[in-house]
Amino acid sequence: xxxxxARTLNALGLLGCCAIxxxxxGYQFALGELPCPLCLLQRAGFAASGVGFALGVxxxxxxxxxxxxxxxxxxxxxxxxxxxxxxVVPGTGxxxxxxxxxxxxxxxxxxxxxxxxxxxxxxxxDGGLRSDPQAGRGAGAFGNxxxxxxxxxxxxxxxxxxxxxxGGLCPDDPTHYEALDALLNR
Numbered sequence: 001x002x003x004x005x006a007r008t009l010n011a012l013g014l015l016g017c018c019a020i021x022x023x024x025x026g027y028q029f030a031l032g033e034l035p036c037p038l039c040l041l042q043r044a045g046f047a048a049s050g051v052g053f054a055l056g057v058x059x060x061x062x063x064x065x066x067x068x069x070x071x072x073x074x075x076x077x078x079x080x081x082x083x084x085x086x087x088v089v090p091g092t093g094x095x096x097x098x099x100x101x102x103x104x105x106x107x108x109x110x111x112x113x114x115x116x117x118x119x120x121x122x123x124x125x126d127g128g129l130r131s132d133p134q135a136g137r138g139a140g141a142f143g144n145x146x147x148x149x150x151x152x153x154x155x156x157x158x159x160x161x162x163x164x165x166x167g168g169l170c171p172d173d174p175t176h177y178e179a180l181d182a183l184l185n186r
Contacts, residue, residue: 046076073116
């Protein structure tokens, strides 16, 4: 695999992280489902994994970039598994609506596991990590577009989280945007 191929795969991984965050963001605004603190931590896990892919797009593939993606996905998977465990107990019900019959935290756990496996495959295809004449090339138009989209999605999620949680702890069962309500004196 050439470095260009590896950068393209990193861009696709970055696009996957963006898609997951955009779907969650869409449900937040389309259905008014504010994310709970564990959901916010899972979003942070996808964003941090995306940083590993973004570094691979921008600077070329390196084991350290893949390490960031894997460690972030492991932490995100642990948070998602914790939330799954909270709702496995009979009578507790689930949190939020479902997509394809599964709650978002269950889907997040599956996505984190898939992300770890995908990065493992990228590491096994280590030809992209070797010296290559194209090493000095930039990310290309597709890679730059993915980087820009990722930056916008992460910033939008950060603003949304700040609006939801205000200056303090995020509520366990959020019903409104605390910072916006404080700003508008509601």
